[in-house]
Amino acid sequence: MLLALFCAPALAGDDDFFFVGGGLAIRPAYTANTFFLGGEAEADLSFKSGMVGGRLELDFQGSVMPTLDYVPVLPDVPVINIVRPEWAMVEVTGESWAARGGIVNPAFGLEDWDDWALYLPTHGQYYAFTPARMAGAEFAWTTGDGGPTIALGGGLDLDWEMPIVEANITAEGDSYGVWSGVAVYPADQRYAAVLGAEAYPAEVVTLALGGMAGLDHASPFANVSVSGVFLPAGMVNPTVRVEGSFDPDAVTGAAPFAASVGGAVAPTDWIKILVEGKMLLVGDEIVPGAYASLCVYRVAPPEE
Secondary structure, eight states, X not given: OOSOOSOOOOSSSSSOEEEEEEEEEEEEEEETTEEEEEEEEEEEEEEEETTEEEEEEEEEEEEEESSOEEOOOSSOOHHHHHSEEEEEEEEEEOSSEEEEEEEEOOSOSSOOSSGGGOSSSSOOGGGGGSOOOEEEEEEEEEOTTTOOEEEEEEEEETTTTEEEEEEEXXXXXXXXXXXXXXXXXXXXXXXXXXXXXXXXXXXXXXXXXXXXXXXXXXXXXXXXXXXEEESTTSSEEEEEEEEEEEOTTOSSOOOSEEEEEEEEEEXXXXXXXXXXXXXXXXXXXXXXXXXXXXXXEEOOOOOO
16 A cells, blocks of 8 residues: 555554654656756654544655755645645544544545655656645544445645545455545536555556546546556565546646656665656657655554
8 A cells, every 4th residue: 555554553552652753755857858856854743542643744845956945835835835744633533433633635546745655756647636635624434344444524625725525435455455535626616536546466466546537617637547566575666657648628737648667676664766767748749757766764554
């Protein structure tokens, strides 16, 4: 699973914990005759005591080349722009339910913000148009004994600066994983389904599907990303990715076709090196690019 999980080793009782972590990613890239060098620094804190827990993740993203600058994001508030909270929430949990509020990231979509949670150093094209950090609340229910978790939420999408209502479903099994949902932006007449799924047909390969489709002011769009990750449990994970988009009114700005080859090398559980060669079809022109990311990190281990 690519999403960073909110969990850590127990420190006080079977379920209680206090975890401090974070990461650093350095990102060189070359495309369209331009060399880019930037990166991300993140500080993480999460805890749980009894029914109450919380999660705080603060990100800083900047560039050294071609110019020395931080990487701005919406909304245009300097403190949030420069040091932006990826998560800043408090959560109350019961045996089969959870209620959380603050700044949350709904658990749909295959890919995560952080490089060390990715298979390749760039995201699929659909990712830039997906719902983002939500200042609001979310309520989740887990059905059955370890069954799918269904969540409903709403608030203000901080990166799109619009109210959002969302619902998502997450499920994990021995041969599959699902992190998908729907989002509605009533003020902008945007309606979208976000797809994230993985299949594990054999120990040596993971098949990953990510995408988004919907309507924006009655304009249809669809972006799909299909990846094959080989030797996923090994130190070296070769990866191929093919992307396609249907966007007749240029709603998302995605290229109609893209292909990538690369992968990850993880010599330890706190170092990850990602490399990628990519081709984008822009109009009648093929635009090549080369990307990499060197990550040093400490993140909470997956939940048992």
